[in-house]
Amino acid sequence: MKINLAVLFGGKSVEHEVSVISAVQAMANLDRSKYEVIPVYITKGNEFYSGAALTRMEAYKDIPAMLKTCDRVGFRVRGDRTYLETEPEGRFAKRSSRLIDVAFPIVHGTNVEDGALQGFLETVNLAYVGPNVLGSAVGMDKYVMKVLLAEAKLPVLPGMRFSTSEWEDDAIVGQVEQAYPYPVIVKPVNLGSSVGISKASDPTELRDACDLAFTFSRHVLIEPAVVNLREINCSVVGDADQAEASECEEPVMHDAILSYADKYVGGGGAKAAKGAKAGGGAGGKSGMASLARAIPAPISPDQREQIRALAVDAFRCLDLAGVTRVDFLMDGLTGDVWINEVNTIPGSLAFYLWEPVGVAYPQLLDRLIGLALKRRRQAADVTYAFDSNILAGASLGSKGAAKR
Numbered sequence: 001m002k003i004n005l006a007v008l009f010g011g012k013s014v015e016h017e018v019s020v021i022s023a024v025q026a027m028a029n030l031d032r033s034k035y036e037v038i039p040v041y042i043t044k045g046n047e048f049y050s051g052a053a054l055t056r057m058e059a060y061k062d063i064p065a066m067l068k069t070c071d072r073v074g075f076r077v078r079g080d081r082t083y084l085e086t087e088p089e090g091r092f093a094k095r096s097s098r099l100i101d102v103a104f105p106i107v108h109g110t111n112v113e114d115g116a117l118q119g120f121l122e123t124v125n126l127a128y129v130g131p132n133v134l135g136s137a138v139g140m141d142k143y144v145m146k147v148l149l150a151e152a153k154l155p156v157l158p159g160m161r162f163s164t165s166e167w168e169d170d171a172i173v174g175q176v177e178q179a180y181p182y183p184v185i186v187k188p189v190n191l192g193s194s195v196g197i198s199k200a201s202d203p204t205e206l207r208d209a210c211d212l213a214f215t216f217s218r219h220v221l222i223e224p225a226v227v228n229l230r231e232i233n234c235s236v237v238g239d240a241d242q243a244e245a246s247e248c249e250e251p252v253m254h255d256a257i258l259s260y261a262d263k264y265v266g267g268g269g270a271k272a273a274k275g276a277k278a279g280g281g282a283g284g285k286s287g288m289a290s291l292a293r294a295i296p297a298p299i300s301p302d303q304r305e306q307i308r309a310l311a312v313d314a315f316r317c318l319d320l321a322g323v324t325r326v327d328f329l330m331d332g333l334t335g336d337v338w339i340n341e342v343n344t345i346p347g348s349l350a351f352y353l354w355e356p357v358g359v360a361y362p363q364l365l366d367r368l369i370g371l372a373l374k375r376r377r378q379a380a381d382v383t384y385a386f387d388s389n390i391l392a393g394a395s396l397g398s399k400g401a402a403k404r
Helices: 016-029 057-068 116-123 133-140 142-151 164-168 172-179 203-214 260-265 268-275 301-317 347-357 361-379
Strands: 003-010 035-042 048-050 071-078 081-086 097-100 102-105 160-163 184-188 198-200 219-224 229-238 243-251 322-331 337-343
Touching: 003 016, 003 097, 016 035, 016 057, 016 347, 016 361, 102 116, 102 361, 116 133, 133 142, 142 219, 142 301, 142 337, 160 164, 160 172, 164 203, 172 203, 184 203, 198 203, 203 219, 229 301, 229 347, 229 361, 243 301, 243 347, 301 322, 301 337, 322 347, 322 361, 347 361
Parallel strands: 003 035, 003 102
Antiparallel strands: 035 048, 048 071, 071 081, 081 097, 160 219, 184 198, 184 219, 229 243, 229 322, 322 337
């Protein structure tokens, strides 16, 4: 019997389009003999749609037209089962429903990757791929992640977090200049795909960088820049019981910072329609897979093992699950390494880092779904609620206070 797998993607996120590319890639590589793949597209207005057109990249050239061929849907809990139900729009339209066994969120950015969607899936009693609510939230917040990794004695750069209210008082420039020499890096605290990230080499650039970052987040993170920068990335797959690292890569940067355009616009968007067709091998080298990169990274064997070990340590420290990409900063002269960030649902699910170590994309997807089902079995052994007669004798009293 096939597993009914709901693949969720899109959402109210600046990384909406990247999510679409990643999801269409993945759906093209799922083993249809094992899974009944049910695409669930989340619009930028947080409406849910399902339909066959959602698996074809070319359909997204005209999203309003595509959605007219799809059904509005919602999740419904009935006893111990969860269904995806259509929402009838005509007077004589009938509601239809499909049992869902497990959800596969392939989403990027705030409102979806940060624990919000994971919390929703918990509420509708669905097993889902990837980290739990807390792991998702911590992985998305670059400052909280940095604090936890530093507490675990893992190498991270120092950083300062500021809010929009502090920016209105223009207190940031002086504090940053007192703490770090230029250049510095300015980032929105809770975004990925290099959105809103800038390098500042003087006070004017710092103000401009903060203005940009604050358009994407209420909090920004500022940290010293690594002058002789090399970026090295490594993926981790597993859970709290077992985790292993992939091959390492070094992306090719066209600027001082690997930009959103480097990652996606230069090849991912244009190539996606060709690369993500059903049965297309690894889904084509579109999305993050289209980025120019050196795999394996041109680093020494000792550096490779150091980075792979640190990636697993970071994964475990943050209690992650599924597939994660851990991005590192390396000083090209000294060889010093720092953990930059974790991507709890990386672009293209980082499949291109697993192929070099003998894990084909369909195998990677199988393992991720297996980990989700394993977590659901483990959760069945935990007590989350119990019968109580507290309401039978509850009284609000004269002031409406039931709790003492």
